[in-house]
Amino acid sequence: MMRLWGRKSSINVQKVLWCLAELGMQEGKDFERIDAGLHFGVNRTPEFLKLNPNGLVPTLEDGDIVLWESNTIMRYLARQYDKQGRYPSDIASQYGSEKWLDWQVGTLWPALRAPFLGLTRVPENERKYDAIKKGYQDTNNLLELLDTTLANQDYCSGKQFHIGDIALGLCVARWILVDETFPEKTGGRIKLKNIDAWLKRLETETLFNEIVEKQLNIIK
DSSP: OEEEESOTTOHHHHHHHHHHHHTTOOBTTTEEEEOOSGGGOOTTSHHHHHHOTTOOSOEEEETTEEEESHHHHHHHHHHHHOOSOSSOOSHHHHHHHHHHHHHIIIIIHHHHHHHHHHHHTSOGGGOOHHHHHHHHHHHHHHHHHHHHHHTSOSBTTBSSOOHHHHHHHHHHHHHHHHHHHOHHHHOOOOOOHHHHHHHHHHHHHSSHHHHSOSSGGGOO
């Protein structure tokens, strides 16, 4: 049976869980999930480090294949297990999604990471509020780019949902929760109507609501 290492509260583990859910794969039936990371530990054991020398989650074992890096795992799952065409495989859709996957991990998350981790995992007396506010406002500016794209298409890759929407959707959910929980620390969240409409599509047309957490204290 396929095995996924990682705690459910991790944004990167949630990407994989959402991707699997859209493929109709169920925990306990189609794959085993093992809690790892933060208070669960495990990720620094010799057994885990042999699989993933980074000591991070998620890590996926599928037979002889061992993968880490959440976006790579999603790419693999979509190619290997999408027999019903849940994720469009035409070149335009695939690479429309790919560019946003790279943008999420290389551009968006580095900006959002500072306010998210700073407000959820750093003790209050050690928080750098100037950096937290700057990171949040940088995220506002970056998401304006996504909002502009979504003015002309329903999903990041075009007309249909793809794994790029998974990576972005989970980031946007955290962007909203951080501001709702710590409104005096973020400098304010910009109103982006096309992203709001896209989120409603994710809520009604995908399994977004089964994966995303609604309270920030749950996803620390």
